[in-house]
Amino acid sequence: MAKILGIDLGTTNSAMAIVEGGVPKILENTEGARTTPSMVAFSKTGERLVGLLAKRQAVTNPKNTIFSVKRLIGRKFSDIEVKRDKALLPYEIKESANGGVDVKINEKWYRPEEISAMILTKLKTDAEAKLGEKIEEAIITVPAYFDDAQRQATKAAGEIAGFSVRRILNEPTAAALAYGLNKKKNEKIVVYDYGGGTFDLSVLEIGDDTIEVRATGGDTHLGGDDFDQKIIQYIAVEFKKESGVDVTRDVLALQRLKETAEKAKHELSTTVETEINIPFITSDASGPRHLLMKFTRAKLEELVGDYLNRSFEITKKVVDDSGFKMQEIDEIVLVGGQTRMPAIVEGIKKLFGKEPNRTINPDEVVALGAAVQGGILQGDVKDVLLLDVTPLSLGIETLGGVMTKIIEKNTTVPVARAQVFSTAADNQTSVEIHVLQGEREMARDNKTLGRFILDGIPPSPRGLPQVEVSFDIDANGILSVKAKDKATNKEQSIRIEASTGLSKDEIEKMKRDAELHAEDDKKKKELVEAKNRADALVYTAEKSLRDAGDKVEQPIKDEVNQKIEALKKLKDAEDISEIKNAETALAQALSKIGEAMYKKPPEDDKGPDVKDTDFKDVDGDKK
Amino acid sequence: MDDDVEIINEGDEETFKDKLKKLKDELKAAKSERDDYLAGWQRAKADFINARKDEERARTEFAKFAAEGILLEMLKVADSLELAGESSGPIYAQLREIFKEHGVVPVESQGKKFNPLEHEALEEKEVLDEKEDNVVAEELQKGWRIYDRILRPAKVKVGVYKNKN
Numbered sequence: 001m002a003k004i005l006g007i008d009l010g011t012t013n014s015a016m017a018i019v020e021g022g023v024p025k026i027l028e029n030t031e032g033a034r035t036t037p038s039m040v041a042f043s044k045t046g047e048r049l050v051g052l053l054a055k056r057q058a059v060t061n062p063k064n065t066i067f068s069v070k071r072l073i074g075r076k077f078s079d080i081e082v083k084r085d086k087a088l089l090p091y092e093i094k095e096s097a098n099g100g101v102d103v104k105i106n107e108k109w110y111r112p113e114e115i116s117a118m119i120l121t122k123l124k125t126d127a128e129a130k131l132g133e134k135i136e137e138a139i140i141t142v143p144a145y146f147d148d149a150q151r152q153a154t155k156a157a158g159e160i161a162g163f164s165v166r167r168i169l170n171e172p173t174a175a176a177l178a179y180g181l182n183k184k185k186n187e188k189i190v191v192y193d194y195g196g197g198t199f200d201l202s203v204l205e206i207g208d209d210t211i212e213v214r215a216t217g218g219d220t221h222l223g224g225d226d227f228d229q230k231i232i233q234y235i236a237v238e239f240k241k242e243s244g245v246d247v248t249r250d251v252l253a254l255q256r257l258k259e260t261a262e263k264a265k266h267e268l269s270t271t272v273e274t275e276i277n278i279p280f281i282t283s284d285a286s287g288p289r290h291l292l293m294k295f296t297r298a299k300l301e302e303l304v305g306d307y308l309n310r311s312f313e314i315t316k317k318v319v320d321d322s323g324f325k326m327q328e329i330d331e332i333v334l335v336g337g338q339t340r341m342p343a344i345v346e347g348i349k350k351l352f353g354k355e356p357n358r359t360i361n362p363d364e365v366v367a368l369g370a371a372v373q374g375g376i377l378q379g380d381v382k383d384v385l386l387l388d389v390t391p392l393s394l395g396i397e398t399l400g401g402v403m404t405k406i407i408e409k410n411t412t413v414p415v416a417r418a419q420v421f422s423t424a425a426d427n428q429t430s431v432e433i434h435v436l437q438g439e440r441e442m443a444r445d446n447k448t449l450g451r452f453i454l455d456g457i458p459p460s461p462r463g464l465p466q467v468e469v470s471f472d473i474d475a476n477g478i479l480s481v482k483a484k485d486k487a488t489n490k491e492q493s494i495r496i497e498a499s500t501g502l503s504k505d506e507i508e509k510m511k512r513d514a515e516l517h518a519e520d521d522k523k524k525k526e527l528v529e530a531k532n533r534a535d536a537l538v539y540t541a542e543k544s545l546r547d548a549g550d551k552v553e554q555p556i557k558d559e560v561n562q563k564i565e566a567l568k569k570l571k572d573a574e575d576i577s578e579i580k581n582a583e584t585a586l587a588q589a590l591s592k593i594g595e596a597m598y599k600k601p602p603e604d605d606k607g608p609d610v611k612d613t614d615f616k617d618v619d620g621d622k623k
Numbered sequence: 624m625d626d627d628v629e630i631i632n633e634g635d636e637e638t639f640k641d642k643l644k645k646l647k648d649e650l651k652a653a654k655s656e657r658d659d660y661l662a663g664w665q666r667a668k669a670d671f672i673n674a675r676k677d678e679e680r681a682r683t684e685f686a687k688f689a690a691e692g693i694l695l696e697m698l699k700v701a702d703s704l705e706l707a708g709e710s711s712g713p714i715y716a717q718l719r720e721i722f723k724e725h726g727v728v729p730v731e732s733q734g735k736k737f738n739p740l741e742h743e744a745l746e747e748k749e750v751l752d753e754k755e756d757n758v759v760a761e762e763l764q765k766g767w768r769i770y771d772r773i774l775r776p777a778k779v780k781v782g783v784y785k786n787k788n
Contacts, residue, residue, distance in 0.1 A: 280706030
């Protein structure tokens with residue numbers, strides 16, 4: 001069965017995805033990129049260029065390089081939007097016969113649908129090359145505010161490109177689908193989409209079978225590109241102040257500055273300060289000049305503060321339009337590369353009092369959601385096959401009060417994992433299985449899901465019995481924990497419903513706490529492990545002394561006893577290095593027992609004499 | 624106690640036939656559902672195996688182009704050396720050698736016909752000879768290739784012949 005291609009046909013960039021193994025996946029184009037610039041150009045030689053290639057010759061062929069055609073598709077020439085764009089676009093447009101827009105390329109007039117179709121054709125061809133199979137159907141996304149004419153025109157573009165367009169899907173809805181939010185009945189979702197050229201805010205409500213758009217708003221000329229411009233301006237002005245040189249006049253210098261500015265913006269999402277370093281940016285009568293300056297996150301936030309505030313004002317207004325209150329919003333989804341900026345994430349947290357969903361690449365989330373929709377239509381993504389992950393780690397309490405994880409957080413379910421454990425003391429005939437959920441290292445800092453005891457373990461030295469503990473989570477989130485003694489095959493188990501775990505907010509808190517306490521927890525765990533090892537060594541040492549009997553001289557035995565006592569004294573110590581030192585000392589002393597044992601010649605060896613015998617190769621005769 | 628057994632009277636023959644039909648229908652539906660699930664399971668398994676093959680392929684590709692990200696960044700150092708007039712010096716030669724070892728070589732642009740696959744146009748430059756129309760008039764920044772791909776296109780000025788007639 002051919003796959004349905006999910007397409008995010010964006011104003012500046014487009015992306016495509018399909019469902020593979022029940023999971024949506026971005027498809028790269030033939031240039032190896034995960035997004036394709038939404039640009040089409042006709043070169044002077046009449047060659048048609050789409051995507052990156054069109055971008056590379058845009059500067060020298062402005063009249064015949066078409067970009068942002070999404071701003072024109074399905075609109076009337078008399079629309080205010082179109083009039084505004086006409087002034088900004090370097091290529092020619094005019095009113096078509098039926099009141100729409102015509103675009104001029106190389107002396108010919110084209111409908112915007114035909115231009116978009118060229119982009120879609122490239123995506124189709126590249127997808128077919130990547131997958132090695134024909135693609136007949138597609139889901140194409142559009143902004144939630146697109147009217148019927150714009151949707152029809154987008155659909156037509158798909159059909160011109162050779163697709164059967166199964167659905168025209170709203171971009172915010174696609175983003176919600178990518179996060180599986182369609183399962184959260186009656187929830188209210190805000191999608192905050194800050195792209196390269198536009199800002200869109202949508203409020204959605206999840207119904208039983210549908211996702212309804214309750215309100216939309218935005219700014220069609222506000223995007224990440226504006227942020228880049230602010231940075232470039234700032235750096236150019238600062239550099240002019242100190243050098244007297246205007247770098248914007250030199251085309252290569254300006255290009256290098258653009259690239260550096262964009263890179264700096266990205267870096268400041270993860271660091272608070274970065275360096276702008278462009279050696280030999282210009283050369284004049286007084287010699288070559290270098291551009292070197294520090295650029296901080298604080299400065300960046302100051303430069304784009306107005307843009308950020310504008311987006312938050314629009315957000316408040318649109319939520320108000322929807323009739324919902326800010327606190328009523330259950331989920332926020334971030335779309336568009338610009339939302340990687342910490343100031344935006346913080347701003348959203350402040351506005352709504354909760355963490356936004358941003359684990360999926362914001363440049364790709366709409367295309368992935370479109371693919372999910374395709375998968376749902378095809379039955380690829382049966383509700384029953386929409387798999388969850390277990391949000392927190394699951395495990396049991398082990399020696400020293402430590403939590404030993406058996407299933408890591410974010411493992412897809414259904415899943416089964418098992419580990420073999422043993423007893424802590426000699427002749428221990430029962431083990432208590434204390435089932436825990438959480439990320440902290442110490443058992444007491446995590447949530448208890450349940451406890452049970454497995455007894456009837458044959459009395460044996462500690463560490464000898466083998467008890468297999470298995471965790472099994474089924475597709476409904478029900479956890480079964482089983483403990484089985486491998487010697488007797490005796491087993492005991494417990495069943496834990498999904499609801500006995502932590503709520504979503506508690507989960508978030510647990511994760512944050514784990515991060516905050518990571519260092520401390522690690523130290524605590526290391527101390528416990530050191531004590532456990534010391535304990536085991538003491539046990540081994542005492543056993544060795546007993547076994548050695550009088551085969552070992554008293555001085556050695558005294559030394560070992562002394563080191564054993566020294567280590568035992570540290571039972572409640574807090575200093576891990578003290579314990580390690582005492583441990584090493586005991587180990588060294590202990591090895592002297594072995595040395596002593598092996599030095600002694602074997603006494604009274606009354607075994608048989610070992611003689612070389614003649615032997616016949618009995619089988620060798622038979623051939 | 625077998626709950627499924629019902630007391631059947633003679634007058635319930637119709638009921639018996641209905642019950643049988645109902646069970647047959649249920650069995651048919653269950654078999655069809657079973658077939659769907661089996662097919663779905665097989666498809667998922669196949670998808671998984673194919674995904675693994677894809678991963679293997681991607682991994683071998685990755686190994687070859689693993690250093691691509693760093694090499695792309697290092698090109699900026701090469702740019703700086705060129706601008707500093709060091710392109711005939713030993714440091715530049717050292718860098719070129721490292722590039723070569725990883726399949727990175729320069730892209731020819733000067734005097735070549737403008738090709739967006741290899742060149743990025745930054746500016747137009749008016750030329751007086753028609754033969755120089757759409758030909759790279761000046762290379763502003765070197766372009767580089769890695770094995771059979773373009774690592775970074777050359778930044779160029781493209782000649783434009785304006786017919787004055």
